[in-house]
Amino acid sequence: MSKGNTVSVPLAGKAKKRRNWKKYLPYYLLALPGIIYMICNNYLPMFGIIIAFKDLNFREGLFGSDWCGFENFEYLFASNDAFTITRNTILYNVAFMILTTVIAIAVAILINEIRSRVASRLYQSLILLPYLMSWVIVSYLAYAMLSAETGLINNGILEPLGLDPVSWYNSPQYWPFILIFVQLWKSVGYAMIIYYSSIVGISQDYYEAATLDGASKWQQIRCITLPLLKSTVITMFVLQIGRIFYSDFGLFYQIPMNSGTLYSVTRTIDVYVYNALMKNSDFGMSSAASVYQSIVGFVMILGANALIRKFSKENALF
Known part of the structure; x- marks a missing residue:
């Protein structure tokens, strides 16, 4: 009896997660364009912080340029x-x-x-x-x-x-x-x-x-x-x-x-x-x-x- 209960609990939890995923899927899709926009415009450009401490030389590239403090x-x-x-x-x-x-x-x-x-x-x-x-x-x-x-x-x-x-x-x-x-x-x-x-x-x-x-x-x-x-x-x-x-x-x-x-x-x-x-x-x-x-x-x-x-x-x- 106890064995059956221990098996059913994880299964019930997985079923609940699937139901929640289906329930909130439209909201995730609605948020997706905003998330992509934020990643592209807020997080990816953060690599440019390195340029502030570099004497940028396009021939050497970003990582090959000398550091200038x-x-x-x-x-x-x-x-x-x-x-x-x-x-x-x-x-x-x-x-x-x-x-x-x-x-x-x-x-x-x-x-x-x-x-x-x-x-x-x-x-x-x-x-x-x-x-x-x-x-x-x-x-x-x-x-x-x-x-x-x-x-x-x-x-x-x-x-x-x-x-x-x-x-x-x-x-x-x-x-x-x-x-x-x-x-x-x-x-x-x-x-x-x-x-x-x-x-x-x-x-x-x-x-x-x-x-x-x-x-x-x-x-x-x-x-x-x-x-x-x-x-x-x-x-x-x-x-x-x-x-x-x-x-x-x-x-x-x-x-x-x-x-x-x-x-x-x-x-x-x-x-x-x-x-x-x-x-x-x-x-x-x-x-x-x-x-x-x-x-x-x-x-x-x-x-x-x-x-x-x-x-x-x-x-x-x-």
Whole structure:
């Protein structure tokens, strides 16, 4: 009797595993493209870390080239532009994080208050549409607005008002505001969808109880919606902190049309590395910059998560 039981247990376990495999097979297949994409774009390129410590010679190959230690990193930080590009990268990302979060939450709350499902979906689609556009298209839209000769702002707004036209692509003082506006216009839709999905997941019982107690809409938003969005906001914040040393290449390269007169306010680490690579073909320095960004991003994620864990353990990622 006992022998039969010992044989049946492994068989039952195998049968259960087969059932689970069949049950979750569609989910595995659904995740497969994302896994392949992550392996190809995140893990395979990690072999390029070696280039950061090599004096790359294409004739000798990657493994045959001489080791150069930290010379590529020294060259990166010895540049006169190191402070400017680091400052631009960090300050822009901080502004993007704060403004995108505030505006996306506000828009998500407003859309959630729309009772017509057709109107709600229409507004969601319209706000998300810029996110789906490539930076090349957005750059031409920006040029149509900012061109000194044919731009809509100069010819359609400033000229009728009797104001002098502005050479936008030669005026650095305007571009921090232009870049922030374009980034918000393009990215708020995606962040709004994330926060909107979190708001939709909040139980209506809270709002019904608050309504019975005589709470206004603003009081419901302040006391129910915003507190329950805290975990989502923290998660998004930690993920964005990890990329604070990265910049959207399309935004800072395509939108200003790589204008040299705007470098003081538009050149970030990614744009600087690209320009250096195109001019000098210095793959070692470019790889060193990428390693530097990755290490700092990793440390920033650990630090931000540790800080959050100290004050709110249940909202920490790990």
